[in-house]
Amino acid sequence: MQKITKKIFLGVLFSTFFLNFKVVAQDSLYIRQVVDYLSSNACFGRGYAFRGDSIAAEYIRLQMKQLNLLPLTDNYYQYFSFGYNVMEGEMEVNFGKNYPATEHSDILQICAFTPQIKGNFNIIDATKQGKNNKIYQKYITQKNNSKQKNAYKNRFIMVDMSVASEDTNRANFWRNTLLYNTLKAKGYIALQQKIAPYSPVYGRRKAGHALINIVKDSLLQSPKKISLNIDAQYVSNYTSQNVCAYIKGKRRADSCIVIGAHYDHCGMAGKNYIYPGANDNACGVAMLLSLAAHYSLPQNQPDYTLIFLAFSGEEMGLVGSSFFVNHLPPNFPAVKMMLNLDLVGTGEEGFTMVGAKAFPAIFAQFAAVNEIKHYATPLLEREMSPNSDHYPFYQAGIPAVFIYGMGKSGGYHHPTDTPQNLSFGGCTNLYHLLIETMENMMKMEN
Numbered sequence: 001m002q003k004i005t006k007k008i009f010l011g012v013l014f015s016t017f018f019l020n021f022k023v024v025a026q027d028s029l030y031i032r033q034v035v036d037y038l039s040s041n042a043c044f045g046r047g048y049a050f051r052g053d054s055i056a057a058e059y060i061r062l063q064m065k066q067l068n069l070l071p072l073t074d075n076y077y078q079y080f081s082f083g084y085n086v087m088e089g090e091m092e093v094n095f096g097k098n099y100p101a102t103e104h105s106d107i108l109q110i111c112a113f114t115p116q117i118k119g120n121f122n123i124i125d126a127t128k129q130g131k132n133n134k135i136y137q138k139y140i141t142q143k144n145n146s147k148q149k150n151a152y153k154n155r156f157i158m159v160d161m162s163v164a165s166e167d168t169n170r171a172n173f174w175r176n177t178l179l180y181n182t183l184k185a186k187g188y189i190a191l192q193q194k195i196a197p198y199s200p201v202y203g204r205r206k207a208g209h210a211l212i213n214i215v216k217d218s219l220l221q222s223p224k225k226i227s228l229n230i231d232a233q234y235v236s237n238y239t240s241q242n243v244c245a246y247i248k249g250k251r252r253a254d255s256c257i258v259i260g261a262h263y264d265h266c267g268m269a270g271k272n273y274i275y276p277g278a279n280d281n282a283c284g285v286a287m288l289l290s291l292a293a294h295y296s297l298p299q300n301q302p303d304y305t306l307i308f309l310a311f312s313g314e315e316m317g318l319v320g321s322s323f324f325v326n327h328l329p330p331n332f333p334a335v336k337m338m339l340n341l342d343l344v345g346t347g348e349e350g351f352t353m354v355g356a357k358a359f360p361a362i363f364a365q366f367a368a369v370n371e372i373k374h375y376a377t378p379l380l381e382r383e384m385s386p387n388s389d390h391y392p393f394y395q396a397g398i399p400a401v402f403i404y405g406m407g408k409s410g411g412y413h414h415p416t417d418t419p420q421n422l423s424f425g426g427c428t429n430l431y432h433l434l435i436e437t438m439e440n441m442m443k444m445e446n
Contacts, residue, residue, distance in 0.1 A: 028424070090229045120226070181209040192214065249305040254333050
């Protein structure tokens with residue numbers, strides 16, 4: 001796999017340096033070009049298996065360099081580290097001779113914190129209400145008993161979460177147990193009505209147990225054993241990077257607008273299952289680079305300094321943006337606005353601005369342009385929310401908003417989030433809305 005990665009890096013270098021600048025200037029074509037590459041198999045889902053994040057970061061860095069953006073940090077990179085459970089190998093689950101071997105799929109999801117585990121294990125069926133009560137009550141009454149703590153150490157416990165949810169106390173008990181291994185089992189099988197969107201953030205936990213989520217109706221009968229062959233390695237000091245550049249303002253270089261978008265995504269679950277992340281958030285990065293291409297032209301040099309930040313670690317809990325806010329480069333200019341672009345690959349049904357109600361003056365400026373040009377129909381307001389990379393800036397006292405699109409796309413944190421399933425319905429309109437609004441903002445104080 002290392003040889004493959006090296007070839008991909010060489011491919012990135014070649015494709016970047018032979019970009020057609022006429023294409024770059026055409027925002028819609030350039031956006032699609034960037035989205036196609038970042039959501040291709042070459043980037044391994046832009047996660048941490050096979051260094052997908054680093055491959056994507058190098059592509060973005062070279063785009064910024066070719067656009068003649070200045071490096072805000074050393075060679076455009078800002079490095080940071082965190083712990084993560086990397087899955088690069090087999091992801092096999094087998095429930096016995098009556099069931100085919102199953103990998104991570106639409107009906108079976110291996111939780112991102114599941115450690116390396118191989119072998120055959122007996123299953124304790126706790127799906128029935130009586131047995132569910134029995135395990136729960138036994139734990140409550142004997143939780144200080146050492147025998148109780150070791151009762152399940154080499155077994156899997158299967159629980160029906162749709163049944164457990166009918167009782168609040170029991171539901172809370174099982175949720176905590178699945179995540180934190182309250183019963184000290186080898187692992188758990190959680191029967192679900194449907195598989196929730198994949199949550200790579202769980203991979204930050206160094207867990208000692210497995211968690212297999214499976215669609216309840218996919219099991220025709222209760223299995224007695226489970227066989228697993230899962231390759232995983234917890235890397236306690238995984239290094240990723242933000243990609244940081246800027247264009248110096250021609251009149252107010254001491255003031256800036258920060259434009260941010262995260263480039264990381266869910267990556268790979270094993271060697272075969274990939275999350276492309278076209279809308280989340282290859283489109284945000286493509287819009288960021290398209291704005292950079294516009295302002296990189298001499299005739300479009302902005303009045304304020306514009307800072308372009310491609311964050312890693314957003315899916316891990318806003319790790320990259322938090323690190324940036326806490327480690328600002330020296331002589332960082334005063335931030336007039338932080339604009340976060342995430343999930344912007346649609347827009348034919350309008351756009352929403354998170355944080356608009358916290359910063360009504362910012363929203364008013366976007367709304368004023370939109371009222372005349374009708375770029376977003378509608379342009380909606382939302383309260384502040386900690387749901388993307390604007391939030392660490394907001395916590396630091398910086399005016400920050402987050403824009404996302406509404407319309408047709410593939411599934412959220414799902415393999416169907418591909419360019420083919422994106423409408424791109426409002427991308428060009430959003431591009432013009434952003435430029436015209438920022439131009440107005442920069443002129444107001446000049």
